[in-house]
Amino acid sequence: MLRLAILISGRGSNLRSILQAIKTRRLVGVEARVVISNNAQAGGIAIAKKFNVATEILTPSGLGGWSFDKKLLSLLEKYTVLPSNGLICLAGYMRILSPKFVERYKMRIVNIHPSLLPSFPGLHAQKQALEYGVKVSGCTIHFVNEGVDSGTILLQQPVRVMDRDSEETLSKRILAQEHKLYPRAIKLIAEKRIEVKGRKAMLI
Numbered sequence: 001m002l003r004l005a006i007l008i009s010g011r012g013s014n015l016r017s018i019l020q021a022i023k024t025r026r027l028v029g030v031e032a033r034v035v036i037s038n039n040a041q042a043g044g045i046a047i048a049k050k051f052n053v054a055t056e057i058l059t060p061s062g063l064g065g066w067s068f069d070k071k072l073l074s075l076l077e078k079y080t081v082l083p084s085n086g087l088i089c090l091a092g093y094m095r096i097l098s099p100k101f102v103e104r105y106k107m108r109i110v111n112i113h114p115s116l117l118p119s120f121p122g123l124h125a126q127k128q129a130l131e132y133g134v135k136v137s138g139c140t141i142h143f144v145n146e147g148v149d150s151g152t153i154l155l156q157q158p159v160r161v162m163d164r165d166s167e168e169t170l171s172k173r174i175l176a177q178e179h180k181l182y183p184r185a186i187k188l189i190a191e192k193r194i195e196v197k198g199r200k201a202m203l204i
């Protein structure tokens with residue numbers, strides 16, 4: 001069993017797509033152990049509860065970097081989501097993990113980003129894409145390294161940008177693809193079908 005800890009800060013629609021995939025057995029051999037939010041108001045907390053998944057709120061209260069991540073680590077240990085058996089899924093988690101934490105969970109943390117990386121990392125990726133004028137954007141699942149949105153790419157899904165797109169319409173179409181991509185990526189990891197060599201993740 002691959003044990004998931006899903007980290008959120010907000011709405012939680014990707015969280016929902018993952019939990020739904022587990023519930024409907026599109027994702028097997030995977031167990032959602034805990035949903036952790038750094039924001040007590042996150043909509044995703046109610047979603048986790050609806051799916052009967054344990055929730056934890058870890059408010060920063062002034063702590064940054066490793067001092068905060070140490071607390072995160074204790075929670076992961078409490079739910080036995082360990083580097084040996086677990087996967088941390090960032091799903092709209094708005095904090096940057098400290099290098100020390102990333103090192104502990106090396107290649108055991110994945111993130112979803114609403115652009116085709118390495119284009120448009122960071123915040124407001126859909127707005128960045130529109131302002132740049134690209135004709136195609138999309139979403140990316142990548143392993144998390146010590147940088148921002150810069151780890152090895154696991155899966156990408158392109159989405160066409162329409163002339164009349166607003167940030168809202170483009171985000172909505174990308175999000176629909178995110179919801180398919182995240183469960184697919186977790187499935188590949190659970191089935192041990194990903195081999196990583198340097199910057200390349202290959203399907204085996």
Ligand code: GRF
Nearest residue numbers: 011012013014092112113114
């Ligand atoms: C998604 O667009 C995701 O790509 C980005 O943050 C957003 C989270 O949305 N990292 P949700 O909370 O999953 O609805």
